[in-house]
Amino acid sequence: MCEPDKPVVQLQGITKRFPGVLANDQVDFDLYPGEIHALLGENGAGKSTLMKILYGFYRADAGTIRVNGKLAHIRSPRDARLLGIGMVFQGFTLIPAMTVAENVALFMAELPPVLRRKDLHRSITQASERYGLALNPGALVWQLSIGEQQRVELLKLLLAGARVLIFDEPTKVLVPHEVAALFHVFQSLKADGYSLIFITHKLREALTCADRITVMRQGRVVGTVRPQEVREETLLQMMFGERLAEISAKEKRKPGDPILELQGVWTKPVGTAPGLQNINLTVHAGEIVGVAGVSGNGQRELGDAILGLIRIVRGKKIFRGEDATRWPPRRLIQSGVAFVPEDPLSMAVVPWFSVLENLALLDLRGFSRFGGLGLDWRRVREFLNLGFSKLGLETVPERVRAANLSGGNLQRFTLVRELSRPYHLVVGLYPTRGLDVRSANAVRQAFLAAREEGKGVLLISEDLNELFALCDRIVVMLKGQIVGEFRPEEADLTEVGRVMTGAGVVHAP
Amino acid sequence: MLLSGWRARIAWPLLRLLLTVVIILGVFGVVLWALGKDPLKAYRDTFRLNILNPRGLSEVVVRMAPLLLTALGVAIPFRAGLINVGAEGQFMMGALLGTWAALNLPGLPAGLHLSLVILAGMLGGAAWAAIPGLLRALGWVNETITTLLLNYLAPLVVGYFVFGPWRAPELAMYPQTPELPPSARFPTLFGTRLHLGFFLGLFFLLGYAYLISRSRWGLELRAVGGNPEAARRLGLPVERWLVLAMVIGGALAGLAGIAEVAAIHGRLKMAISPGYGFMGFLVNWLAFANPFGILLMAFLIAFIASSGFTLQITQRLPYAAVNVLMALILFTVLAKPLGKGVKG
Numbered sequence: 001m002c003e004p005d006k007p008v009v010q011l012q013g014i015t016k017r018f019p020g021v022l023a024n025d026q027v028d029f030d031l032y033p034g035e036i037h038a039l040l041g042e043n044g045a046g047k048s049t050l051m052k053i054l055y056g057f058y059r060a061d062a063g064t065i066r067v068n069g070k071l072a073h074i075r076s077p078r079d080a081r082l083l084g085i086g087m088v089f090q091g092f093t094l095i096p097a098m099t100v101a102e103n104v105a106l107f108m109a110e111l112p113p114v115l116r117r118k119d120l121h122r123s124i125t126q127a128s129e130r131y132g133l134a135l136n137p138g139a140l141v142w143q144l145s146i147g148e149q150q151r152v153e154l155l156k157l158l159l160a161g162a163r164v165l166i167f168d169e170p171t172k173v174l175v176p177h178e179v180a181a182l183f184h185v186f187q188s189l190k191a192d193g194y195s196l197i198f199i200t201h202k203l204r205e206a207l208t209c210a211d212r213i214t215v216m217r218q219g220r221v222v223g224t225v226r227p228q229e230v231r232e233e234t235l236l237q238m239m240f241g242e243r244l245a246e247i248s249a250k251e252k253r254k255p256g257d258p259i260l261e262l263q264g265v266w267t268k269p270v271g272t273a274p275g276l277q278n279i280n281l282t283v284h285a286g287e288i289v290g291v292a293g294v295s296g297n298g299q300r301e302l303g304d305a306i307l308g309l310i311r312i313v314r315g316k317k318i319f320r321g322e323d324a325t326r327w328p329p330r331r332l333i334q335s336g337v338a339f340v341p342e343d344p345l346s347m348a349v350v351p352w353f354s355v356l357e358n359l360a361l362l363d364l365r366g367f368s369r370f371g372g373l374g375l376d377w378r379r380v381r382e383f384l385n386l387g388f389s390k391l392g393l394e395t396v397p398e399r400v401r402a403a404n405l406s407g408g409n410l411q412r413f414t415l416v417r418e419l420s421r422p423y424h425l426v427v428g429l430y431p432t433r434g435l436d437v438r439s440a441n442a443v444r445q446a447f448l449a450a451r452e453e454g455k456g457v458l459l460i461s462e463d464l465n466e467l468f469a470l471c472d473r474i475v476v477m478l479k480g481q482i483v484g485e486f487r488p489e490e491a492d493l494t495e496v497g498r499v500m501t502g503a504g505v506v507h508a509p
Numbered sequence: 510m511l512l513s514g515w516r517a518r519i520a521w522p523l524l525r526l527l528l529t530v531v532i533i534l535g536v537f538g539v540v541l542w543a544l545g546k547d548p549l550k551a552y553r554d555t556f557r558l559n560i561l562n563p564r565g566l567s568e569v570v571v572r573m574a575p576l577l578l579t580a581l582g583v584a585i586p587f588r589a590g591l592i593n594v595g596a597e598g599q600f601m602m603g604a605l606l607g608t609w610a611a612l613n614l615p616g617l618p619a620g621l622h623l624s625l626v627i628l629a630g631m632l633g634g635a636a637w638a639a640i641p642g643l644l645r646a647l648g649w650v651n652e653t654i655t656t657l658l659l660n661y662l663a664p665l666v667v668g669y670f671v672f673g674p675w676r677a678p679e680l681a682m683y684p685q686t687p688e689l690p691p692s693a694r695f696p697t698l699f700g701t702r703l704h705l706g707f708f709l710g711l712f713f714l715l716g717y718a719y720l721i722s723r724s725r726w727g728l729e730l731r732a733v734g735g736n737p738e739a740a741r742r743l744g745l746p747v748e749r750w751l752v753l754a755m756v757i758g759g760a761l762a763g764l765a766g767i768a769e770v771a772a773i774h775g776r777l778k779m780a781i782s783p784g785y786g787f788m789g790f791l792v793n794w795l796a797f798a799n800p801f802g803i804l805l806m807a808f809l810i811a812f813i814a815s816s817g818f819t820l821q822i823t824q825r826l827p828y829a830a831v832n833v834l835m836a837l838i839l840f841t842v843l844a845k846p847l848g849k850g851v852k853g
Binding site for chain 1: 720723724725726728729731732735736738739740741742743744745746
């Protein structure tokens with residue numbers, strides 16, 4: 001096939017830009033035959049994008065792909081498969097009502113008019129035994145566990161002749177013993193000469209099973225190392241970067257009265273998302289509390305529980321001295337809880353309403369005329385203009401539909417709608433995610449200003465640099481629990497990163 | 510609404526209407542030609558009898574009454590993001606409850622009796638629509654399925670009363686109720702069958718046009734339909750609006766039902782609707798919940814329905830040909846650009 005010392009896949013200078021984000025910036029990556037290569041980095045570091053480019057899901061703006069030394073033009077996943085490249089996605093692509101064998105057959109390059117079921121079953125059983133997949137070809141997919149379904153995905157690739165296997169965060173959906181089993185499968189695949197790329201943000205996993213680890217951060221490759229030659233600290237530093245200089249020299253001060261107190265709060269888990277488990281958290285006036293964590297560890301649930309969108313099944317929520325555990329969202333908003341979401345187009349606005357109409361939604365009763373028969377658009381406009389000048393933000397055109405605004409403009413509008421009215425607490429849910437640097441800084445400045453004015457700020461973010469620069473305190477969430485609390489000036493990124501990835505639990509000093 | 514210029518509001522719907530008509534006439538012309546008829550003559554006759562002839566035109570307008578109301582009954586839930594396929598069932602239940610009020614509250618002054626009959630009709634449709642509305646708001650069942658299924662249930666309920674307890678003794682051969690008392694009948698105009706229901710339809714259409722675009726409640730309803738996630742996060746009562754939109758829509762479809770009974774048929778029987786609920790759905794789909802469009806499309810569908818009967822008589826076409834015409838309309842309606850939401 002190919003010489004053992006020549007890379008089977010070689011990516012050079014891959015660059016991919018999405019609106020407002022440089023997802024991959026001049027990325028080089030190579031993979032050797034019989035190698036397990038981990039691609040490590042935070043969410044949004046560009047790992048998935050890079051692999052989707054290799055798999056033909058996206059096309060790179062620049063850069064080249066070589067497969068077995070030959071320049072490859074991969075325009076679609078089909079091209080990639082013909083080159084022997086297969087990918088197991090985070091969301092599976094199986095047809096639940098069909099059997100394992102039927103799903104495998106559908107994926108084969110040439111589907112015969114009549115399936116030779118016996119042969120197919122035999123080859124599935126063989127491959128399954130060889131790599132310890134433990135799959136019954138006749139089983140219906142919807143009856144399989146998530147781990148088994150993942151192995152069906154792998155089986156599909158193997159029987160379709162893939163030699164390069166890409167796994168996009170395969171352990172995310174697995175329970176610990178399944179993870180161990182998967183790594184075992186990895187080893188036997190490797191022994192048979194398959195080349196594996198394993199995307200993860202979990203440090204430990206990369207160290208456990210990879211031959212080489214490439215670390216990505218903010219669309220760039222930070223470096224490629226061998227696990228035996230590197231210490232955890234170094235890897236964490238590569239993942240999260242050195243601590244940045246403070247965005248603004250923030251004045252130290254004593255926080256004021258508690259604005260929000262969560263006392264032993266629990267919520268129900270939904271699907272694979274963990275519910276909140278015994279959350280104790282206080283946000284004081286004039287304080288920014290950061291919530292760090294790898295996304296999907298209960299941060300969104302924390303925000304929604306505060307905003308009254310999901311039920312608190314146990315525990316108490318106190319807002320400015322009042323028991324607000326059962327308050328509906330409307331009452332919380334009117335009592336002064338503001339919300340800045342990660343994706344305003346889907347979470348905060350009606351896409352085909354104009355900016356003005358979207359603003360009016362904040363307080364329809366207040367903007368009403370004749371008891372609601374009409375709306376006072378003049379007042380809405382005044383509110384908007386006043387808001388922009390109050391927050392010192394560049395205005396956005398008021399008659400444009402929300403769907404036609406850029407992400408930055410839309411987030412500025414959200415800031416105005418949420419923060420230029422009287423409020424006491426603002427919850428930011430990844431508010432700078434996907435924004436260009438200037439817009440992201442506008443959001444950060446708005447949050448700092450809120451702190452100056454004595455509001456309480458809860459900032460949920462994955463960007464550790466952002467949290468370290470803005471927050472007075474940082475709590476770390478893992479699997480629905482708060483597993484650590486830090487003061488930015490006393491802790492360092494590495495330590496927080498370690499707790500985030502579950503590599504160690506640190507308690508409040 | 511604030512944004513859409515005359516182009517989006519008037520020019521495009523008009524162009525779409527025109528194209529729809531041209532396609533339907535063209536393809537149906539081929540069908541007529543294949544049946545050995547002269548399409549041009551058939552169209553000329555149809556036009557002469559249904560538009561130029563005042564009597565014929567009035568019949569078209571009579572048919573518009575239930576269409577306006579059922580179309581609104583679909584349009585209002587549509588603005589809240591709901592697909593109400595159940596106007597037909599709501600129509601039947603409106604007719605049922607309205608008839609009950611007409612037959613069981615005699616001796617009231619005429620105006621009061623009629624008002625109660627109308628309210629009862631609206632209540633019947635509203636109650637029938639509340640079921641899918643509630644089930645959807647609770648997050649249990651999709652409203653498209655429940656409204657569709659309730660369409661099959663409603664005639665059975667009506668049938669129970671028409672064949673059973675309410676059956677008129679003097680006309681025992683026909684399953685129908687006794688005639689409604691005069692105090693419960695809809696007034697008609699100019700010696701034609703043009704009745705109060707048409708004006709109620711216009712009134713509600715204007716009300717809809719104003720409230721949906723200008724009022725606080727219209728904006729709330731559209732926000733719920735436009736982005737339920739954002740609406741919920743803004744503290745709007747999303748579930749309440751889902752139920753309310755269904756109830757209001759059902760009330761209007763129910764009004765159409767009692768109007769047909771109290772103005773046209775004079776008694777409740779099984780055959781009060783030639784599918785007005787479904788035609789109303791068609792009207793709304795063609796008009797995309799645009800009030801002006803609903804008016805135009807209601808007229809168009811009413812005209813085509815009337816033409817079907819004219820064609821049967823003048824061209825001696827089999828009834829199946831009329832079905833072909835209706836199917837053609839359905840096809841052209843469905844051939845709309847996808848992926849474009851309701852316009853603000």
